[in-house]
Amino acid sequence: MTGLLFVSAPLLLGWTLELIVAWTLISLFMIIFVSDITYMLIPDKVVLVFAGIFLLERLILPLSPWWDSLLGGVIAFFLLFLIAIVSRGGMGGGDIKLFALVGFVVGTKVFLLSFFLATLFGAFVGGIGILFKLTERKKPIPFGPFIAVGTLTAYYFYESILSYYLSFLAGV
Template structure:
């Protein structure tokens, strides 16, 4: 039965992931609530239902539009797989506990952030404001210990990024700052600090690799949102285990010096 539930959450996640692609692409352009159906961004042909099956349509069409043969961005299937995987993993970790709802909302928010930041280097306020009340309610019904951790976490996340923006004179964006404020509610003060650490680590390492491979230019800005996404997920799912491992290893090393 566990496997069936995991498959179910994965499939549901890919379906939602397909929708989050649309949200991430349209909300920054203020097109989200138009009645227009999904279409090819190149030839603007309205897509049929069988061209919108998550992941499979991309594979069957070999990553190209059936009509104009233009390449379809890899963002689409990757976000669908991302959402499917973390929906399933959230169920694997939490089962039918209330925290599962928190994990699904967090995954949904981060999936949209990946799309919008990669496409436009923008984290829309509308998306953050939509998810904010749901995440607050989730933390009320599934509180952290201590209870004030989400409040302090939101303040630390917001103010830490604000300080970095001031010191670096715009080295990070206001969207990153607001996103960390929202993430602080979910992760708490310890988790948001871990999320910042991992985000910075991933950004530094991957950025250096991209520069060394000359995939990006030295002065060309790189969207930081995807690094925040994976840094936050690392802190959310593995933060406690990583901190416990680090502390136990540190004290073991001190004891044997």
């Protein structure tokens, strides 16, 4: 899976410097995917190491405007923190920290889409699991894999999804 994602990144982004950020995101998400599915844990050490790498990358390759990284990280942290409080622990601390890092890396608009998609994918898979009795209601499922899929989808296809959505609204 990692190899396929690494090969697909230049096909989707082109051979730009942003490709370095994409490959770093893929590397982070592959670790998180395996860890969260296996242990229901997003390790703080992994998120912290990648936070340092992404900080360097965004200093060299800033988003436009440059402060969108900071705003994305702050919005992501507080939104997920609020959800964790309201849901009384339905959202884990690792998910909060991971999404704060995602918000920093991809910026505000792409984070909001990635959050929506991760939630949508998670609800769909969880619903299918309940429907086919593969899981039970109220039983926690790892959210990290859905964060990974939702973020990569939003990261690569944000403009296309937004364009389709706006054209859909114009036709209504």
